[in-house]
Amino acid sequence: MSDCPHCGWPDSRPVQDLSQHPTEEGVLSWTRCVCGSVQARLLTAGTVRIVARGQPAPTHTGDREPEAARDAARHPAG
Numbered sequence: 001m002s003d004c005p006h007c008g009w010p011d012s013r014p015v016q017d018l019s020q021h022p023t024e025e026g027v028l029s030w031t032r033c034v035c036g037s038v039q040a041r042l043l044t045a046g047t048v049r050i051v052a053r054g055q056p057a058p059t060h061t062g063d064r065e066p067e068a069a070r071d072a073a074r075h076p077a078g
């Protein structure tokens with residue numbers, strides 16, 4: 001299987017199972033990586049396919065919305 005592109009954690013070892021939903025294609029399983037990135041993986045007969053992946057948690061990357069941008073949104077020019 002692949003690794004998380006954000007932190008390199010093996011996708012075969014999800015840290016947290018969030019929920020599972022049976023679908024026509026198989027079981028859609030939502031998991032969270034060690035870095036906080038949420039993945040949607042499709043479990044079919046004998047195979048696992050990751051169909052979507054979110055961003056890591058902000059606390060992990062240190063990325064934060066700049067305060068200047070927030071102020072600009074709160075007080076639009078004009």
Ligand SMILES: [Zn+2]
Pocket residue numbers: 004005006007008009033034035036037056
């Ligand atoms: Zn990760």
